[in-house]
Amino acid sequence: MSKADQSAPRPPVEEVPPLTRRTFVKAGMTVAGAAYAAALGYPLYRYLSSPAENAAVLAAVKEITLADADKLPREAALMFKFAGRPALLLHHADDTWTALTAVCTHLGCTVQFDKDRKAIYCACHGGMYDPKTGANISGPPPKPLTKYVAQVLPGKVVITRA
Amino acid sequence: MPDLKKIGAAVYGWLNERLDLEPALAHARAKTVPVHKHTFWYYWGGISLCLFLVQVVTGILLMVYFRPGPDAYASVREITYEIHFGWLIRSIHAWAANLMVAAVFIHMFSVFFMKAYQKPREFGWWTGLALLGICMVFGFSGYLLPMDELSFFATKVGLSIPGVIPGMEKIIADVVRAGPEVNSFTVQRFFALHVVVLPLLFIPLLAFHLFLVQKHGNAVPPSERLKPQAQRKSIPFFPNFALKDLAVWLIVVNVLALLAAFFPWQLGPQADILKAAPIGIHPEWYFMSQFELLKVIGRILPGVSGEIAGIGLFTVGMVLWALIPFYDTETAGGRRARRATYFGLLMLLAMVALTVYGYFDLK
Secondary structure, three states: OOOHOOOOOOOOOOOOOOHHHHHHHHHHHHHHHHHHHHHHHHHHHHHHHHHHHHHHHHHHHHHHEEHHHHHHHOOOOEEEEOOOOOEEEEEOOOOEEEEOEEEHHHHHHHEEOOOOOOOEEEOOOOOEEEOOOEEEEEEEOOOOOOEEEEEOOOOEEEEEEO | OOOOOHHHHHHHHHHHHOOOOOHHHHHHHHHHEEEOOOHHHHHHHHHHHHHHHHHHHHHHHHHHOOOOOHHHHHHHHHHHHHOOOHHHHHHHHHHHHHHHHHHHHHHHHHHHHOOOOOOHHHHHHHHHHHHOOOOHHHHHHHHOOOOOOHHHHHHHHHHHHHOOOOOHHHHHHHHHHOOOOOOOHHHHHHHHHHHHHHHHHHHHHHHHHHHHHHHHHOOOOOOHOOOOOHEEEEEHHHHHHHHHOOOHHHHHHHHHHHHHHHHHOOOEEEEEOOOOOOOOOOHHHHHHHHHHHHHHHHHHOOOOOHHHHHHHOOOHHHHHOOOHHHHHHHHHHHHHHHHHHHHHHHHHHHHHHHHHHHHHHHO
8 A cells, every 4th residue: 555545534444353363263164064064964855855856756747547447337436546646536327437636635644435425535534525526525624636637548547637 | 142151051050950060071171181102093993983973874874765675685776876865875884884894993903002901991902892893793794785796695605604613504594594595584684683783782882982981091002101100291182182083083074975975885786596606706805814814724724624723713813812901911011011012913914914815815
């Protein structure tokens, strides 16, 4: 800095405490520690989350084919896996078909088709759904069951997302 | 910002009133570590401990996906090639196992040459030897778990060595191998041994071993014991030595990470009972000297008698090794002390020579 600069009027500068060796080392240790934690934590998290990640890939499935499902008798239900989770295929008395997720919207139990009550029933807390639409008709379920599209073809049933 | 020191003092006060921490802390504060030209060797027990902790953590992580029994190979294949970072966890576990055995051996020999087995530290020596023994069984049982070609034959050969002792073959087949050949039941029981039985033995023994180190402090080598008290130097354990220890642990973890990342542990083809043993197959390096001893004696004395002579010689050596505190006592000194040192040198030399020779002797 030249003398001319020093003589020139300067605005008041806020006092910055000098960088001591102690603060420098402390900051360095904190950064190094954080880097270590990240270097250990990231692989650990990914390692443990691998199956969930694979399930997420599976959940992206858009269509599956159920061979011979067209032979399902009337007033009967078939359990199948769609995108890694349980689902129901229903053949109604009037020869219409419905495909629904079988995961109860209340607390995630797997539901079943109740022939006598002509309803989808959840044994955990007594939730009931309409077997044709999946609408929640009684009990605790807050939402209807998600419907899929069931396409009945000779020798197979193709299920797709609605 | 809240005053962390005040909160810390309050928490400590609350705990101290209930748990009476003061004596333990006073002990820790008063603890010192001798400083002399052999201080370097004091780190090896700590390094072994560090590697053991790595084994506990990575072992638990591997257990998350490993399936003992018929699925063993498939599950290790998944861990190695499909699960994110599974190869890394497995490599760290395998590398740390090898480094741990090496560190324990270095620790043992340094203790031997410092004569740290002398009164009052005999139990430190014996628990240490027992820990090394368990450590080798950890290595042997863990080696089978992937059930690839190498693990299959290593276990097959390893189990048939004690089988030459009359009457042992049937016991090993019945109780250890679960059949005439290594099979999925062997993996299942080796797994139980590896993750339940051995830790149950190892951890209390290790706790006792560490307690003894706290009780007796570090032994100093004979050269240092001759010096008058005023000339001996030491540093406080807290924080001086503990921080150095921690720095060494950091180096160990870094070395481990580098080894695992750049030399990942391989998985061979699946074990197949109908396949011939691969050419050049050999035991892990820490079993090489024992294996080579049997091989060399077998050449001089062919047949079962040679095997038994080899096992006998090895057993005698181990017994003498374990009983050294009785032979070379604190008061002995002189010729006895020198002989003990020569015995140690002989064992070290024999182990290194047989190991090196073993690798040249593969063909």
